[in-house]
Amino acid sequence: MTITAKPGFFYYEQDGEKMGEVSYLTEDHGQVFTLYHTYVDPSLRGQNIAKNLVDAVVEKARNENKKVRPACRYAAVLFRRFPDDYADVALPAAEGHNKDSSAT
Template sequence: MAIIQRPGWFYYEKNGERLGEVSYLKEGHGPILTLNHTYVDPSLRGQSIARELVDAVCDLARSEGKKVKPDCRYAAVLFKRFKDEYADVALEPGDNANSCPIN
């Protein structure tokens, strides 16, 4: 499966069904992408799909010279666990990071 990019989204799709997704907010031409939602279908969990999707947002931020604010608990945990790998783009988690369920 390849990652598909649409404005505000990166996702995996198979046979027209979206099986994994990450959404982000890009406020105007500002310097921050707010990563606000991550989901992976239960049949694909444990295969690093969510991390690949978060990495796609981080790669976009790097290419645009922006930072990523994790407003999703999964991304906040990932940034904390792999601090060195995300140090160049990661901001502190937003207030919503604790209320976002890990899917």
Template sequence: MAIIQKPGWFYYEKDGERLGEVSYLKAAHNQVLVLNHTYVDPSLRGQNIARQLVDAVCDLARSQGQKVQPDCRYAAALFKRYQEDYADVALEDGPKANSCSI
């Protein structure tokens, strides 16, 4: 699996086709990464690709001493389900966390 990082994005690409992605915005003077969108192609769902993409953002935040605010329903659910895995970077859900489509 190839996860590629671009400013504001991590994405999974296979054979030149983007099949999964997570996007984030920087907030609070670059101290917070706001996860605002997660998508994985239906053919790849259930393979933990979305979690790996979210984890890539969290690893970036850890390496830069930042926090992560889930403003996407998938990320918010992931942070709640695995609180211990994200406790060091997690902030409260953003205002759109319950309305973002998966």
């Protein structure tokens, strides 16, 4: 699976069509990536694509010595479900910061 990085988001493309993405904001003077939206096309859900997209942002954060705030529902659940995988970069989601996501 190939994930492509663009400023503010990573996406997964299949047959030339964007089929999933995770969007993030750079906040706190460039030290935090806030994940605010995760989406995977319904036909591809259940294949770990959303997790791989979130993990791409997490890897970027690790490489740049930054933190990640999981503000979308999917990322927040992922960080709670697998705390050991994200403990080194995870910040708590901000109150009132949670956004919808469609990545089930």
